[in-house]
Amino acid sequence: MGSKRIDSRRFWKLIALSGAIVVAVMLAMPLVGAVKIDLARVLAGQSPDYELMVELRLPRVLLALLAGGGLALAGALFQGLLRDALATPYTLGVSSGASLGAVTAICFGWREAGHMPAVWLGAFCGAGLVLFLVLGIAGRERRMSTFTLLLAGVAMNSVCGALIQFLHSMAGLAQSFSISRWLMGGIDSVDYGTLAWLSVLVLGSSAAVMWRWRDWNLMAGGEEWAAARGVSIGRVVFTGYVAGSLLTGAITAVTGPIGFVGLIIPHALRLRIGADHRLLLPCSFLVGAAFLALCDGLGRVVLAPAEVPVGIVTSILGGPFFIWLLRSRSRSVRI
Amino acid sequence: MTPAFELAGVGMRYNGTDVLDGINLRLDSGLLAAIVGPNGAGKSTLLGIMAGLRDEYRGNCRFRGTELRKWRRRDYARKVSFVPQSVTMEFPFTAEQVVLMGRAPFSAGLFETETDYAAAHEAMQLTGSLPFRDRDFRSLSGGERQRVILASALAQSPEALLLDEPTTYLDLQHQVALYRVLRTLRDRGVLVVTVTHDLNLAAGYADRVVVLSAGEVAADGPPSEALRPECIARIFEVEVGLTRTPSGRPWIVYGE
Numbered sequence: 001m002g003s004k005r006i007d008s009r010r011f012w013k014l015i016a017l018s019g020a021i022v023v024a025v026m027l028a029m030p031l032v033g034a035v036k037i038d039l040a041r042v043l044a045g046q047s048p049d050y051e052l053m054v055e056l057r058l059p060r061v062l063l064a065l066l067a068g069g070g071l072a073l074a075g076a077l078f079q080g081l082l083r084d085a086l087a088t089p090y091t092l093g094v095s096s097g098a099s100l101g102a103v104t105a106i107c108f109g110w111r112e113a114g115h116m117p118a119v120w121l122g123a124f125c126g127a128g129l130v131l132f133l134v135l136g137i138a139g140r141e142r143r144m145s146t147f148t149l150l151l152a153g154v155a156m157n158s159v160c161g162a163l164i165q166f167l168h169s170m171a172g173l174a175q176s177f178s179i180s181r182w183l184m185g186g187i188d189s190v191d192y193g194t195l196a197w198l199s200v201l202v203l204g205s206s207a208a209v210m211w212r213w214r215d216w217n218l219m220a221g222g223e224e225w226a227a228a229r230g231v232s233i234g235r236v237v238f239t240g241y242v243a244g245s246l247l248t249g250a251i252t253a254v255t256g257p258i259g260f261v262g263l264i265i266p267h268a269l270r271l272r273i274g275a276d277h278r279l280l281l282p283c284s285f286l287v288g289a290a291f292l293a294l295c296d297g298l299g300r301v302v303l304a305p306a307e308v309p310v311g312i313v314t315s316i317l318g319g320p321f322f323i324w325l326l327r328s329r330s331r332s333v334r335i
Numbered sequence: 336m337t338p339a340f341e342l343a344g345v346g347m348r349y350n351g352t353d354v355l356d357g358i359n360l361r362l363d364s365g366l367l368a369a370i371v372g373p374n375g376a377g378k379s380t381l382l383g384i385m386a387g388l389r390d391e392y393r394g395n396c397r398f399r400g401t402e403l404r405k406w407r408r409r410d411y412a413r414k415v416s417f418v419p420q421s422v423t424m425e426f427p428f429t430a431e432q433v434v435l436m437g438r439a440p441f442s443a444g445l446f447e448t449e450t451d452y453a454a455a456h457e458a459m460q461l462t463g464s465l466p467f468r469d470r471d472f473r474s475l476s477g478g479e480r481q482r483v484i485l486a487s488a489l490a491q492s493p494e495a496l497l498l499d500e501p502t503t504y505l506d507l508q509h510q511v512a513l514y515r516v517l518r519t520l521r522d523r524g525v526l527v528v529t530v531t532h533d534l535n536l537a538a539g540y541a542d543r544v545v546v547l548s549a550g551e552v553a554a555d556g557p558p559s560e561a562l563r564p565e566c567i568a569r570i571f572e573v574e575v576g577l578t579r580t581p582s583g584r585p586w587i588v589y590g591e
Contacts, residue, residue, distance in 0.1 A: 005431070006446070007446060008445075008446055011445070011446070079425075079426075080426070083425040084425070085425060085426070214439055214442065217428075217432075217436060217439075218436055218439055220424050220425050220426050220428060221422050221423075221424055221433070221436065222419075222422065222423070224383075224388055224417075224419055225419065225422055225436075227387070227388055227408065228386055228387075228388065228412060228416065228417040228419075229412050229436055229437065229439045229440060229491070230408050230409035230410075230411070230412035230413070230439055230440040231408065231439075232408050270426060270427060274427060274428070274429070274432075275426035275427045275428050275432075276428070276432060278445060
């Protein structure tokens, strides 16, 4: 292993590289789909290319970028916070709560609440409920620790999972299909208003997480190690859990649970750039964003006009890629 | 001068049992003190309280005149560093990155300063951990890790250094090297407090030995006073003899 020192030159080089990948994906992916779009007609505002691009493709790509970035960042955060290499954004129960809320809305045939789809609202309420329950259970200790957080999160996962299965078993055929489809996760076109509030939540939470990069580094050595170096464990665990849960809950409510991004992206990056969270977190966000948008683009074209759910694409592409990465580790070139 | 640590009536209850009771200690700067005692005597608990890791103690525990609970954690970490018995890193941090973690209480920006690198370099030089600074911490042997952990604590530039069984994974050569480093720090005015099971290392290097038994101070003084054979026999329930090293330090002998 060569020196993994992070000076400003190496830091900004890697951020610029990751950013360039995101920009390339953001420019290319809206052009990918079952129907070919003529860029000249889009720029001239001519139908239907303009509507296809502005109302369908572009918001979909932007949603994929936000969701991929947020999930990869939440994965890196929870792995660091829990000192568990297999932690994912879904380990601490919030997404199960979101799924339970969404499944309940589908099961009871609720369509819209206020100006929001009932499935989203149900998912938000479910995520919020689990967030407060887990905080309530873990907060009963004198000082919130990652251990009690993990136990409370796993317990909530289990309860929500059982309730989802129960509701699924009681649902009619059409509802059952909707539930299965929702649980696969997927990126759809959304309006710009939704993208705006999701951006505020995702970017705000991500900034809060990245700001505390030093604390996540110290947590890698355990709570005592971090506390002896000035970290207020209770406050940091609380901040990490709430920020990660906001990210995961908000994204899951809109897209459903999308697997693998939160696990594979931080791991792949750690193999290449090291474990330091000051670089790992922003790079996870950027590469995760590009990865999910790329997977969604592929899902649109491989079986066009049918679409493959993006969660399936991430797993099929991500698994072999990760194995290749592990095998090539010994002859890796440091970036 | 205000003593580094001043403990008055310090106690701790755990699951309904007193693991520490009525501890009174005054520890000044420029002292190398060893805390010894049988298993379960409360040594690590006492060190944990002093490190600011357990604030549920009763009585008073002050550092530089201020109760530990009133210190801001980051400010305290600039004054007192703690070396746990062992540390596992979950992710691939290099030895140098682990040492640089000791600079966290002083850091504010996105990148380490020249001062941070200089402190880390000096700490690694002092502990002999420079040769493996670029290696993954997880790939190091137990002894190498221990030296990196010590270097990380030294990089904190502490006024007081607290160590919990620092020689557990070290061979004889590195045990001696470690205590020499501790003596160097003591000579620079640092208060060094180490919990150890090795009575002869305590006798050979410490200025003062505190013997704990069942959560209370059973003896406290220079090694020749605190480690008298009858005291050791009573506390550890082992018959021992006492001889002297060539430099006149006490040396405890036992065996059948």
